[in-house]
Amino acid sequence: MSPENYLSSKDATLASIIEATSTFKKTDWNKDLYLALLESIVSQQISVKAADSIFARFRALFPEQYPHPELLLAQTDEELRSAGLSFQKINYLRNVATFSLEKGMDYAHLDTLTDDEIVDYLIPIKGVGRWTVEMLLMFVMNRPDVFPVDDLVIRQKMVKAYQLTETGRPLYKQLHEIAEQWRPHRTMACRYLWRWQPNAK
Numbered sequence: 013m014s015p016e017n018y019l020s021s022k023d024a025t026l027a028s029i030i031e032a033t034s035t036f037k038k039t040d041w042n043k044d045l046y047l048a049l050l051e052s053i054v055s056q057q058i059s060v061k062a063a064d065s066i067f068a069r070f071r072a073l074f075p076e077q078y079p080h081p082e083l084l085l086a087q088t089d090e091e092l093r094s095a096g097l098s099f100q101k102i103n104y105l106r107n108v109a110t111f112s113l114e115k116g117m118d119y120a121h122l123d124t125l126t127d128d129e130i131v132d133y134l135i136p137i138k139g140v141g142r143w144t145v146e147m148l149l150m151f152v153m154n155r156p157d158v159f160p161v162d163d164l165v166i167r168q169k170m171v172k173a174y175q176l177t178e179t180g181r182p183l184y185k186q187l188h189e190i191a192e193q194w195r196p197h198r199t200m201a202c203r204y205l206w207r208w209q210p211n212a213k
Contacts, residue, residue, distance in 0.1 A: 015156075015197040019204075022193045025173055026201055033208045043119040046112050048152045049134075050079060052144050053104045054097070062096075069095035081109035104139025111137045119153075127155055150199050159191045159198040169205040 013021070020027035054070060055063035071077040073091060074084075085106060092102045111117070115133075122130055130153075131145045146160040160166060161184060170176065170187055178186055194201040 015200045019194055019197055019201055023190075023201075026194070026204070029173060029208045030204050033204050036203050036207055043152070045119055045122065045148060045152055046081070046108065046117045047078070048148055049108050049117070049137075049140065049144070050105055052147055053101055053108065053139055056101070056144075066096040070097065079105075079109075081112045084109040085113075101139075104137075107138050108140070123153065127158060150202070155199060157196045157198045158202070159188070159194075160202065161187055161191075163202075166202055166205055169208055169210070172210050173205070173208070 016030055020030055050070075051063075051067050054067045058066075070092070071079060073087065073095060074080070089099065089102060092105070093099075097105070111134075122133065125133065127149055130149060131142055134140055134145045134148075135142060141162075143160055143162045146158050146163075149155040149158045150160070167183075167187065170190065171183070174186075174190060176183060176186055191198055191201070
């Protein structure tokens with residue numbers, strides 16, 4: 013049984029969403045967790061268009077457009093600011109580079125760990141939260157059973173789809189209960205929720 017059919021058989025609401033929503037292309041980051049983590053930091057709290065522009069300017073600062081950790085740490089504040097980065101994000105990017113040099117971010121090694129172990133390994137980096145790591149798990153490592161309950165869009169779509177009225181902790185409890193029936197394909201369920209346009213005709 014395909015993941016889509018499995019999800020549809022378990023959850024009638026999600027079945028209607030899958031039927032009404034186009035499929036998605038699998039992302040390919042060439043297993044580069046370091047570069048994907050840098051982009052996720054650049055993208056925080058700004059529009060996709062702005063993030064793409066800033067990240068392109070940031071990469072253009074480096075030979076072959078690749079910010080190797082040693083080269084990133086050698087850049088001055090002024091050089092990095094010229095790409096449109098805030099001082100806070102510059103610090104976060106440097107934190108990722110330092111962590112990569114000191115602890116390592118090897119895909120082959122991290123791929124042997126569980127989802128929770130990867131979260132525990134990466135969130136000590138200041139500027140990297142659980143949500144950021146969950147995005148890596150879903151879109152770079154293609155882990156099949158991630159449920160990013162802290163993602164605002166996922167929460168909004170689920171509230172609308174399932175007509176939820178709770179708030180705060182009771183809402184989070186409901187969201188987790190709904191998502192339990194999606195195991196072991198919670199990543200795919202969330203990808204459909206992100207793409208779902210509830211008001212589309």
